[in-house]
Amino acid sequence: MKLVSYRKKESDSSFRMGFITDNEEVVDVHLASQHAIQAGNTTIELPFQPELFYQKGQDFIDEATKLFGSSNHRDFTYSLNEIQLGMPLGTARKVICVGKNYAEHVAEMKSEIPEFPVLFAKFDNAIIGPEEEIHYSSLTEKLDYEVELTIVIGREASHVFEEEALDYVAGYTIGNDTSARDLQKRTPQWLQGKSLDHTTPIGPWVVTKDEIVDPGNLTIASYVNNEKRQYSNTKHLIFSVPYLVSFISNLITLKPGDIIMTGTPDGVGFAMDPPGYVKDKDKVKLEIEGIGIMENMVKKV
Structure with a gap:
C-alpha cells in the first residue's frame, strides 16, 4: 500500500492522510474510516493529520490496510490530477x-x-x-x-x-x-x-x-x-x-x-x-x- 499526504490543488487547506488505490486514485483515510464506522466494520476513527496517523504507529497502518481492501470509497476519492502530494509524514519528528x-x-x-x-x-x-x-x-x-x-x-x-x-x-x-x-x-x-x-x-x-x-x-x-x-x-x-x-x-x-x-x-x-x-x-x-x-x-x- 502507498500512503500519502495530499490536499486539493485549488485549496489552501492542510494536507490530509490518504492512500493510493490500484486505480491510481487517492482515498482520504479519515473519511474512509468514518464510513467504515457507520457501516459497522470498525470502531477506529483514523486521523486526517499525517503526523498524528504515523505517531499512532503500526496499528493505524494496519487499520488503513483494511480500508485499502474495501472498494466502497467513491465519495472521498480523488484523481492524482486533482491533488497535490505533500511530504508523506506531514512533519518530520526525527x-x-x-x-x-x-x-x-x-x-x-x-x-x-x-x-x-x-x-x-x-x-x-x-x-x-x-x-x-x-x-x-x-x-x-x-x-x-x-x-x-x-x-x-x-x-x-x-x-x-x-x-x-x-x-x-x-x-x-x-x-x-x-x-x-x-x-x-x-x-x-x-x-x-x-x-x-x-x-x-x-x-x-x-x-x-x-x-x-x-x-x-x-x-x-x-x-x-x-x-x-x-x-x-x-x-x-x-x-x-x-x-x-x-x-x-x-x-x-x-x-x-x-x-x-x-x-x-x-x-x-x-x-x-x-x-x-x-x-x-x-x-x-x-x-x-x-x-x-x-x-x-x-x-x-
Whole structure:
C-alpha cells in the first residue's frame, strides 16, 4: 500500500492522510474510516493529520490496510490530477541520516570505510514534499544531490536486535539528501551543509513494508535533467537496513514516524570532473525500485 499526504490543488487547506488505490486514485483515510464506522466494520476513527496517523504507529497502518481492501470509497476519492502530494509524514519528528554507507561513494569522496555508521541529523526546516522546489540558497555555490532509501519507523524501537529490526519498520520512501558541499566541508561537522531551509524532498509516498520483500536488494538511481548520475543497488549498503535500525535504536529510542535516510551511492556531483552540481531550474529525478519516482525542480532563492 502507498500512503500519502495530499490536499486539493485549488485549496489552501492542510494536507490530509490518504492512500493510493490500484486505480491510481487517492482515498482520504479519515473519511474512509468514518464510513467504515457507520457501516459497522470498525470502531477506529483514523486521523486526517499525517503526523498524528504515523505517531499512532503500526496499528493505524494496519487499520488503513483494511480500508485499502474495501472498494466502497467513491465519495472521498480523488484523481492524482486533482491533488497535490505533500511530504508523506506531514512533519518530520526525527530525521537521522547515515553518511559513507556505500563503498564506491566513500571512494569517490576520498574517504575511508567507517567502522561504525556515520550518523548526523536533519531538521524539519529542511524537509519538503515530493512536488516542491529545492531552494538553492545564496549561501552556497556547490549544491549537490543524493538519492537515498529512507526508512519510516512504525513501532517504538529501543535496543532491538538486528534479526527483529524489520518488525519495527512501517515502510520505505525516497529521500534527497541535498547537500551544500562548501558549507558541509568547512567544518568537521556536516550539519550546516545538510539542513539548509527547504532543501530535502521526501516522497512521493510511503510504501508499506509488506510490498518491499527485501530492502537490501533495490535498484537506486538519480538523474539531473534526464542525465543518469547515480545507479546502484541497496545490496551495496555497508550497513544494512536491519543493522541500522538496531544500531540506532541502541543509541536513540526510535518513535513511530521517525525516519532514517540510509546513505547515497556513488555518482554525486562533487566527484565529477568537472563537478556536476545542480543549478537554478535543473530537474532532479530520483528512482528506487518498488517505491517509484520523485522529481523536484531547483530554484535559486
